[in-house]
């Protein structure tokens with residue numbers, strides 16, 4: 498039996514509400530299967546598309562309907578409860594169907610960051626919708642920072658500081674030790690700084706793969722599985738000479754990072770998180786694969802394993 502941290506990609510969960518509904522259904526079965534076979538599961542999910550949509554709807558409402566505007570960190574909190582609740586429904590229903598008595602809970606999670614983190618000055622986290630080049634140029638003129646995102650179109654990017662500490666780490670450990678299927682650190686957690694007046698949330702979107710490594714350590718997970726939009730990590734991604742990889746050692750990861758094989762706003766944080774997890778304990782591996790390949794990947798039949 499092992500305790501597995503499953504990190505679910507925000508883009509892999511789907512950009513639209515119906516995509517999200519379908520994705521949570523796809524993933525609920527294999528997660529409950531793991532539980533049935535005696536494993537314990539901790540889930541961390543992304544929120545890139547969802548937090549962008551929440552923020553732009555709130556911005557539009559504030560402009561057109563005279564409703565109040567809300568900070569980005571509030572939108573991160575909303576994305577945690579919104580995605581968490583969808584996951585809880587899908588997992589709960591599957592648990593009942595399989596005759597399992599485990600419970601599932603989402604913890605609203607704040608994550609400490611450094612207010613002087615240089616990432617605040619250099620936005621790298623893509624959020625919201627994908628735009629054409631022309632639309633992106635218009636949005637840049639309106640003050641947004643835009644990037645080209647892995648051949649999928651142009652997206653707004655926001656600051657993504659490095660997560661330092663999960664505020665609710667003891668609660669997460671207690672719930673996990675009690676056999677609860679835990680959903681925490683959603684959207685990378687609500688970015689929060691320590692000030693003389695106390696804790697204060699701050700506008701940014703933390704990378705959930707980096708937060709997953711902290712959560713895995715806080716809840717004593719022995720495996721990390723990163724589920725995203727591709728079955729395998731590649732070199733020369735999206736080029737005619739693309740090569741899909743079944744395994745990468747830490748040394749190979751370093752080499753490919755130095756070659757610029759992994760973009761900052763998408764695959765790079767996953768590889769760096771995977772490497773951090775592998776380094777955190779002897780014999781640890783990280784699996785990166787797609788949402789629908791969790792079982793095959795866990796059986797060693799597909800995906801990319803990052804190993805020592």
Ligand SMILES: Nc1ncnc2c1ncn2[C@@H]1O[C@H](COP(=O)(O)OP(=O)(O)O)[C@@H](O)[C@H]1O
Pocket residue numbers: 505506507508509510543545647724725726727729730731732733734758759760762763764
């Ligand atoms: N070298 C690479 N190998 C595989 N996928 C890559 C690579 N470089 C960029 N990508 C892209 O990165 C995506 C994963 O990043 P992203 O969509 O941000 O993740 P998430 O699913 O966590 O939201 C993949 O679906 C793929 O489109």
Ligand SMILES: NC(=O)OP(=O)(O)O
Pocket residue numbers: 505506507508542543544545546684685702703704705706
């Ligand atoms: N917060 C975060 O990492 O989201 P994505 O998984 O959508 O990039």
